[in-house]
Amino acid sequence: MSGRPLIGISTYAEPGVRWGVWQLDAALLPAGYPRLVQRAGGLAVMLPPDAPEHAQAAVARLDGLVVAGGPDVEPVRYGAEPDPRTGPPARARDAWELALIRAALDRRVPLLGICRGMQLLNVALGGTLVQHIDGHAEVPGTFGRHPVKPVPGTRYADAVPEETSVPTYHHQAVDRLGTGLIPSAYAEDGTVEAVERPDGHWVVGVQWHPEMGEDLRVVRALLTAAGG
Numbered sequence: 001m002s003g004r005p006l007i008g009i010s011t012y013a014e015p016g017v018r019w020g021v022w023q024l025d026a027a028l029l030p031a032g033y034p035r036l037v038q039r040a041g042g043l044a045v046m047l048p049p050d051a052p053e054h055a056q057a058a059v060a061r062l063d064g065l066v067v068a069g070g071p072d073v074e075p076v077r078y079g080a081e082p083d084p085r086t087g088p089p090a091r092a093r094d095a096w097e098l099a100l101i102r103a104a105l106d107r108r109v110p111l112l113g114i115c116r117g118m119q120l121l122n123v124a125l126g127g128t129l130v131q132h133i134d135g136h137a138e139v140p141g142t143f144g145r146h147p148v149k150p151v152p153g154t155r156y157a158d159a160v161p162e163e164t165s166v167p168t169y170h171h172q173a174v175d176r177l178g179t180g181l182i183p184s185a186y187a188e189d190g191t192v193e194a195v196e197r198p199d200g201h202w203v204v205g206v207q208w209h210p211e212m213g214e215d216l217r218v219v220r221a222l223l224t225a226a227g228g
Contacts, residue, residue, distance in 0.1 A: 002019070003197075004041060004042055004043045004228065005029060005041075005042045005063035005064055005209040005227050005228040006042070006043050006044070006045060006061070006062055006063045006064075006065070006224035007037045007041065007042040007043065007044055007063065007064045007065070007066060007138055007158040007221050007222070007226065008045050008046075008059070008062045008065050008066070008100075009033050009034060009037065009044055009046055009065075009068055009069050009098050010047050010066070010093070010096070010100060010124060011027045011029045011031060011046050011047060011048045011068065011181035012027065012028050012050070012068075012070055012092075012093060013025070013026075013048060013049045013093060014026055014028060014029050016128075016163070017117070018100050019038070022099045022216065027046065027048030027049070029046055029068060029201050030068075032211030032212055033066065033068050033114075034046070034208075034209045035211070036119070036210060036211040036216070036219055037066065037126045037219060037223075039217025040076070040095060040216045040220045040222075040223050041142060041220070041223055041228055042063075042064070042170065042219075042223050042226070043082065044108075045074060047096075049092045049093050049094055049095075049096040049097075051096075052095050052096055052099035053099075053104070054084040054104070055096065055099035055100045055103040056099075056103045056107075058100065058220040059100060059103035059104050059107055059109050060072055060103075060105070060107060060175070061107055063091070063109070063110070063213075063226035064109060064110040064112070064222050064226035065100060065101075065109055065110070065111045065112070066111075066112045066114060066117070067097050067100065067112070067114065067116070067117030067120060067121065067211060068100060068114055068115075069092045069114050069115030069116045069117060069169075069170075070090065070093065070108045070115075070116045071087050071090045071093070071116065072086050072089075072116070072131075072172055073090070073093055073094060073116065073119050073120055073123055073172075074089035074090075074091060074131060074221050075121050075129075077098070078123045078127065078128045079128070080129075080131070082131070084149070085121075085131065086114055086131045086132070086143050086172075087178070091102065091181075094120070097114055097183055098120060098123070098124050099189075100215055100219055101113075101120060101121055101123060101171075101200065102184050103125045104202070104203075105124075105166070105203070106203045107135065108136045108186050109141070110201075110202040110203070110205070110221065110222050110225035110226045111202070111204070111206070112204055112209070112218065112222045113205035113206070114205075114206060114208075114209060114210065114218065115169070115170050115206075115207060115208065115209055116170075117205060118194070118195060118205025118206055118207050119172060119173075119174065119200060119205075119207075120177045121131060121178070121181075121193070121195070121203070121205045122174050122177065122181060122195060122205065123178070124178065125168065125179045125180060125181055126178045126179050126226075127173075127174060127175070127176050127177050127178030127179075127181065127195070128175040129173065129174060129175050129201075130173045130174070130175045130181050131172055132172065132190065133171060133172065135189065136169070136170050136171060136173075136191065136207075137168070137170055137171045140164065140218060141148065141169045142169075143168065143169045143209060144167075144168050144169065145165045145166065145168060146168055146187055146188065147163050147164065147165050147187070147188060148163065148164055148165075148166050148185045148186070148187060148193045148194070149163045149165075149185060149186055149187075149188075149210075150162070150163070150184060150185045150194070151182075151183060151184045151185060151186070153205045154182070154184035154185075154196060154198075155184065155195075155196050155198075155202070155204060155217070155221070156184035156185055156194045156196060156204060156206075157184065157185075158221075159217045159218055159220075159221040160217050160218065162217070164212035164215065166193075166208035166210070166213065167208055167209045167210075167213045168207070168208045168209065168217075169209060170207060173191050173192060173207065174191075174192040174195065177192075177195065177196075180198075180199070181193065181195045181196065181197060181205075182196060183195055183198075183206075184196045184201065184204070187205070191207070193206065193207045193208065194206045194207065195213070202221070202222065202225035202226075204218065204221075204222070
């Protein structure tokens, strides 16, 4: 492959979004996500929710995939009853993104899950989630920061070998790891902050929001795996 890798990024689907004189349903994405890919040297394309059966064809045209952050994964997806603090489901997005993840795994397309995307990766591989933790989303609508320590010998540690302070906003976390995943970074309280597959396929999930920071190393590692 030559040129800039083509990286698909999943999106929100929201009703009644307002801009200018318009208020319409919209497929949208915080600008930090495409900017992150662009700053790291890739071409970013948005992948709004679609019928799951189209995921294989979509992923076949990509060099890499980013599953973005967003609402809580519906607990039925991992066999749990909803906690009162779990947010409302985004069923169309859950179905589409799970299909994208499975297509990327089938086709060995490099994959990065961010926050919800990491959680959905874990669920896609049979893992479960803790539906509420404290201390990782202190002020509604405001990103906090906390340190994350890499696990030596992992793909994440190869990209970011030192402990770093990361932008964070989440109230759920990985519980039982999905099949084939290993933890590759932890927060000080023991929360799993990154996961990956240790085989030759580049698959990484991070619980924080690199699109809200300046550190491009994880996304550059994705682009390298994607042929950039």
